[in-house]
Amino acid sequence: MRAIARAHANIALIKYWGKADVRRNLPAVPSLSLTLDGLLTQTEVELDASLVADQVYLDGQELSGLPYQRVKQLLDNLRVLAEVHTPMRVTSHNHFPTAAGLASSASGFAALVVAAGHALDLGLSAEQQSAFARAASASAGRSIFGGWVELLAGADSARQVAPGSHLDVEMLVAVTRRGPKQVASTRGMQHTLETSPYYPAWVGAAPAVFDRGKGALLARDLGALGRAMEHSTLLMHASMLAADPAIIYFAPPTIAILERVRELRAAGTEAYFTMDAGPHVKVLTPSGFSARVFTALSEVPGVLEVLRCTPGPAAHLVEAE
Numbered sequence: 001m002r003a004i005a006r007a008h009a010n011i012a013l014i015k016y017w018g019k020a021d022v023r024r025n026l027p028a029v030p031s032l033s034l035t036l037d038g039l040l041t042q043t044e045v046e047l048d049a050s051l052v053a054d055q056v057y058l059d060g061q062e063l064s065g066l067p068y069q070r071v072k073q074l075l076d077n078l079r080v081l082a083e084v085h086t087p088m089r090v091t092s093h094n095h096f097p098t099a100a101g102l103a104s105s106a107s108g109f110a111a112l113v114v115a116a117g118h119a120l121d122l123g124l125s126a127e128q129q130s131a132f133a134r135a136a137s138a139s140a141g142r143s144i145f146g147g148w149v150e151l152l153a154g155a156d157s158a159r160q161v162a163p164g165s166h167l168d169v170e171m172l173v174a175v176t177r178r179g180p181k182q183v184a185s186t187r188g189m190q191h192t193l194e195t196s197p198y199y200p201a202w203v204g205a206a207p208a209v210f211d212r213g214k215g216a217l218l219a220r221d222l223g224a225l226g227r228a229m230e231h232s233t234l235l236m237h238a239s240m241l242a243a244d245p246a247i248i249y250f251a252p253p254t255i256a257i258l259e260r261v262r263e264l265r266a267a268g269t270e271a272y273f274t275m276d277a278g279p280h281v282k283v284l285t286p287s288g289f290s291a292r293v294f295t296a297l298s299e300v301p302g303v304l305e306v307l308r309c310t311p312g313p314a315a316h317l318v319e320a321e
């Protein structure tokens with residue numbers, strides 16, 4: 001039994017940071033994301049009774065340690081449901097234009113659930129796929145769906161709010177550094193929860209910002225959506241900055257990009273920024289402005305590369321036998 005699946009990364013406009021239940025990996029705050037076309041993971045899963053344990057390859061490297069354990073845990077959860085004990089070989093490739101630590105866990109776990117679910121012939125619904133992916137990495141629960149997606153606080157699974165075509169936008173990713181992120185999100189969230197006096201304020205403020213962002217999305221009001229996105233982003237980063245010791249994902253080019261986005265807007269080009277657990281900046285802009293924003297971001301000193309992404313599709317099966 002063998003299956004190949006594809007999934008796309010997503011970027012949160014309204015951010016998730018903090019867990020309501022660490023063991024079950026349930027988010028403490030609601031989030032809203034856009035699945036992106038450009039950033040793709042393709043994963044093949046094959047059941048192989050000749051193996052003594054699961055084997056996992058990511059971009060040609062065999063995984064071990066914690067990354068391996070997270071994959072194995074997800075496969076174990078699916079095997080329990082399938083009442084199967086057979087080890088699996090997982091071969092995954094990130095087709096990202098760059099390996100800059102860009103939300104690859106979201107597309108990775110989403111592709112893994114779809115491929116392994118089919119290899120085990122589980123017939124999972126999208127909701128069930130999202131719940132399994134969310135248990136591995138909350139943002140991965142959102143990558144099961146295409147377009148605009150929400151994951152509510154304490155929710156088991158994400159769901160689509162609107163298809164990608166709902167708003168004619170692009171998300172530009174300004175890459176500012178190569179290599180993996182400094183503080184992994186799970187550890188960063190826990191540290192924020194344990195030491196930041198602003199964490200309760202963040203959790204308290206998040207639902208209203210989410211409602212504002214979702215309302216703006218449904219009303220197709222990009223300006224209000226963009227402003228809610230920037231507010232959510234900076235509220236989240238403020239909670240991290242107030243941790244002890246502080247978690248600082250900003251690098252010098254990060255600040256320069258934020259300033260450039262504000263200048264563009266002041267000059268009449270609609271563009272809005274967001275950042276995650278890394279120094280890269282993602283900029284949301286109407287498709288008609290995207291070429292102009294691409295040039296402006298490319299010119300900021302310290303920007304290594306700018307990726308242009310359109311709204312992307314749901315995770316899906318490519319092949320199964």
Ligand code: PMV
Binds near residue numbers: 105
């Ligand atoms: O799902 P995780 O553990 O990769 O955490 C994602 C956290 C952020 O990217 C910072 C925000 C988000 O909602 O995607």
